[in-house]
Amino acid sequence: MSRSAFLDLARPSRRHWLGYLLLLPAVLLIGLIIAYPLFVSVDLSFQNVGIPRLDQPRRPFTTMNYERLFTSPEFWNASWTTLKLVVIVSFFCFLLGLGTALLVNNRFKGQSLARLLVALPWAVPEVVAVVVFAWIFDSSFGLMNWVFIRLGLVDTTISWFSSPEAAFAVVCVTMVWKGYPFVSIMMLAGLQSIPEDFYNAARVDGANAWQRLINITLPSLMPVLGVTLILVMLWVFRDFSIIYVMTGGGPLKATQTLSIMTYEQAFGFFKMGYASAIGVVTLIVCVIASRLLMGRAPENI
Amino acid sequence: MRMLDWKRLAAAGLVTLGTMTALPALAQNKVLKFVSWQKDERGTGDWWGSVIKEFEATHPGVKIEWTKVERGAFADTMTTLFAGGQPPDIVHLASFEFQKFAANGWLEPLDPYIKSAKLDLKGWAGQDTCTWNKQNVCVMMLYFGYFMAYNEELLKKEGLEVPKNYAEFLTAARKLTKDINGDGIVDQFGTGHETRGGGGQYMSEMMNYTLDAGARWTDENGKVTINTPQMIEGLTRWKTIVKENLTPRDLAAGEVRQLFADGKIALKMDGPWLWPIIQKGKARDQIKLTTVPFNPPVGGSSNVLGIASEISPENKKLAWDFIAIATSDKFQSSYATLGASPPPDPRADTTGASKETPHFDLLVKATKAAADAKVDRIPKGLELQFNEFAKMVMEESQRMIIQDLDPKVVAATMQKKAETLQQQ
Numbered sequence: 001m002s003r004s005a006f007l008d009l010a011r012p013s014r015r016h017w018l019g020y021l022l023l024l025p026a027v028l029l030i031g032l033i034i035a036y037p038l039f040v041s042v043d044l045s046f047q048n049v050g051i052p053r054l055d056q057p058r059r060p061f062t063t064m065n066y067e068r069l070f071t072s073p074e075f076w077n078a079s080w081t082t083l084k085l086v087v088i089v090s091f092f093c094f095l096l097g098l099g100t101a102l103l104v105n106n107r108f109k110g111q112s113l114a115r116l117l118v119a120l121p122w123a124v125p126e127v128v129a130v131v132v133f134a135w136i137f138d139s140s141f142g143l144m145n146w147v148f149i150r151l152g153l154v155d156t157t158i159s160w161f162s163s164p165e166a167a168f169a170v171v172c173v174t175m176v177w178k179g180y181p182f183v184s185i186m187m188l189a190g191l192q193s194i195p196e197d198f199y200n201a202a203r204v205d206g207a208n209a210w211q212r213l214i215n216i217t218l219p220s221l222m223p224v225l226g227v228t229l230i231l232v233m234l235w236v237f238r239d240f241s242i243i244y245v246m247t248g249g250g251p252l253k254a255t256q257t258l259s260i261m262t263y264e265q266a267f268g269f270f271k272m273g274y275a276s277a278i279g280v281v282t283l284i285v286c287v288i289a290s291r292l293l294m295g296r297a298p299e300n301i
Numbered sequence: 302m303r304m305l306d307w308k309r310l311a312a313a314g315l316v317t318l319g320t321m322t323a324l325p326a327l328a329q330n331k332v333l334k335f336v337s338w339q340k341d342e343r344g345t346g347d348w349w350g351s352v353i354k355e356f357e358a359t360h361p362g363v364k365i366e367w368t369k370v371e372r373g374a375f376a377d378t379m380t381t382l383f384a385g386g387q388p389p390d391i392v393h394l395a396s397f398e399f400q401k402f403a404a405n406g407w408l409e410p411l412d413p414y415i416k417s418a419k420l421d422l423k424g425w426a427g428q429d430t431c432t433w434n435k436q437n438v439c440v441m442m443l444y445f446g447y448f449m450a451y452n453e454e455l456l457k458k459e460g461l462e463v464p465k466n467y468a469e470f471l472t473a474a475r476k477l478t479k480d481i482n483g484d485g486i487v488d489q490f491g492t493g494h495e496t497r498g499g500g501g502q503y504m505s506e507m508m509n510y511t512l513d514a515g516a517r518w519t520d521e522n523g524k525v526t527i528n529t530p531q532m533i534e535g536l537t538r539w540k541t542i543v544k545e546n547l548t549p550r551d552l553a554a555g556e557v558r559q560l561f562a563d564g565k566i567a568l569k570m571d572g573p574w575l576w577p578i579i580q581k582g583k584a585r586d587q588i589k590l591t592t593v594p595f596n597p598p599v600g601g602s603s604n605v606l607g608i609a610s611e612i613s614p615e616n617k618k619l620a621w622d623f624i625a626i627a628t629s630d631k632f633q634s635s636y637a638t639l640g641a642s643p644p645p646d647p648r649a650d651t652t653g654a655s656k657e658t659p660h661f662d663l664l665v666k667a668t669k670a671a672a673d674a675k676v677d678r679i680p681k682g683l684e685l686q687f688n689e690f691a692k693m694v695m696e697e698s699q700r701m702i703i704q705d706l707d708p709k710v711v712a713a714t715m716q717k718k719a720e721t722l723q724q725q
Contacts, residue, residue: 050404052384053384053386054385054386055386138552139552140486140487140488140490140550141486141488145486146484146486149484149485155485157487163703248497248498250497251703252699252700252703267376267377268689268692269688269689270688
């Protein structure tokens with residue numbers, strides 16, 4: 001076989017090679033920016049290492065980081081906090097997101113402006129949102145304390161960031177405010193894809209608004225709901241900036257999630273091996289959660 | 302023959318000319334990297350600028366690439382640079398974080414350079430902190446002592462004298478904390494401390510009270526000494542100040558300083574960096590400075606300068622030249638004037654600074670008082686674990702306040718946790 005014939009990508013038997021060849025740059029790029037750091041992280045998690053150097057010899061293999069991790073109350077506390085945050089924030093994001101989407105899906109005067117306002121928090125950078133909410137909930141000079149006292153709901157100011165429960169609530173409120181517009185936009189797109197005939201037929205059958213919501217809107221939205229739920233949960237699971245800027249994980253680790261714990265161990269205490277172990281566990285949990293939710297999606301569709 | 306000589310001479314001339322033009326071109330490419338968080342700081346940033354200017358003037362063809370990295374992201378950035386094998390040539394670090402870099406062997410031992418340059422570090426404030434494995438791995442750039450700033454008008458309104466001890470301070474703070482406009486929200490505070498943010502700053506704030514009570518985190522041999530009657534008293538004082546809301550809650554250090562400068566806080570213990578903030582505040586004409594009512598004052602090492610061990614010998618030499626300029630008596634004197642802070646160099650001429658900064662002698666006095674009492678934020682024996690230790694102290698203190706725990710129990714918990722950290 002001649003050399004040119006071997007490289008002839010136009011031949012039917014070689015045609016699939018062209019596809020692989022065109023995919024190669026993307027595969028290499030993904031390998032470089034995703035797979036390689038991932039491999040390094042997994043490798044570091046099995047070493048007792050403070051600040052690692054890639055040009056230095058590998059430290060001996062050890063499982064001590066994982067042993068320490070699974071026996072650490074701090075890790076279980078961070079896991080519980082993360083779970084609470086994921087459930088609460090996702091639930092309220094869906095509630096608000098679906099509600100606002102149903103609202104702005106109706107035709108009324110100022111609909112465009114209402115849609116813009118609903119989507120606005122999504123466009124605000126996370127750090128800016130945190131600064132605004134930090135001022136609203138400031139313990140000494142914040143708006144919320146002033147409103148509460150004016151309304152007679154409390155006698156004295158609430159130290160929002162000195163109470164574990166209050167700080168957790170403030171983080172949840174901020175995350176819901178920042179996260180619900182995404183759900184709303186996705187739901188709105190889903191709502192607009194539901195054929196009007198479905199509703200007309202239901203009306204002819206005498207279905208009221210609630211029945212139409214339960215029997216037409218929600219089932220039709222299920223495919224969008226599934227994907228959105230995964231994306232929102234993953235966002236809450238790995239979000240760092242809102243919590244870090246707002247509370248730094250405190251007080252008393254009440255808002256310390258796995259992301260915050262990873263960062264603190266890596267760049268606060270310079271324990272990269274231990275931090276990598278937390279990162280690897282976080283990744284595994286994320287993958288399992290996503291897989292479980294994705295696994296349910298086709299049934300819903 | 303003669304013709305040949307001419308040719309040789311011409312060739313030699315060309316080579317020489319070529320070399321002479323090529324060398325500066327090569328030298329022109331020499332760039333030393335310097336990363337600092339103080340680039341835009343009023344006073345201190347100007348001083349660093351003057352050191353760079355002098356270095357570039359005395360080293361033609363060598364440029365300093367001065368990059369600013371925010372203090373909050375500084376440790377991360379420096380760790381990444383060093384771990385990635387791209388450290389800055391001139392290493393600027395906080396005095397509580399250089400130990401991790403030194404422990405990794407990333408800082409060049411400076412003793413040979415110090416000896417060669419005959420740099421006299423005797424009496425250099427805070428230089429002991431720079432010793433790692435019995436070698437100097439850095440030069441201390443600032444050692445400070447706290448002073449007390451007070452709002453004279455607020456004190457006068459309440460008929461109060463400037464407090465001279467803790468009891469007077471507590472009385473004054475209680476009287477000065479009040480709801481001015483009657484809306485149910487306290488809008489004037491007796492004193493101000495950071496109670497939210499990093500463990501290091503939180504610990505420094507607490508130390509105003511623990512030091513006055515005679516407590517230390519560790520002794521001279523690095524043994525943990527938290528579970529003592531003195532520390533229990535110090536913790537009790539801290540709990541009183543925070544629990545009674547004599548300080549605004551949940552604010553970062555910068556926010557507290559701004560509130561003080563704007564007249565919302567009456568008494569504030571702080572370091573030399575408070576002065577430029579006061580100058581820009583609404584209450585600047587009402588604010589006066591004096592010594593802290595506590596003994597000894599909080600003090601400690603602030604930032605250090607070193608050389609990365611992995612750079613070329615040529616760059617090490619140039620980086621040392623930079624350090625030599627920064628630590629020269631001339632520039633230490635200008636540090637006092639521009640930075641409005643006492644320089645660590647005992648030979649620095651501070652008469653200019655005393656003329657320009659009215660409170661300069663007070664700063665010198667505070668620094669001396671802290672240095673004489675060997676006060677430092679970084680406890681001996683816990684240098685490598687400082688960040689974890691500071692975080693632990695902050696969390697246990699917060700727990701004491703939030704859950705209303707007995708300081709005796711808290712001191713015992715802290716002692717146990719600190720000992721565990723030390724054994725890691």
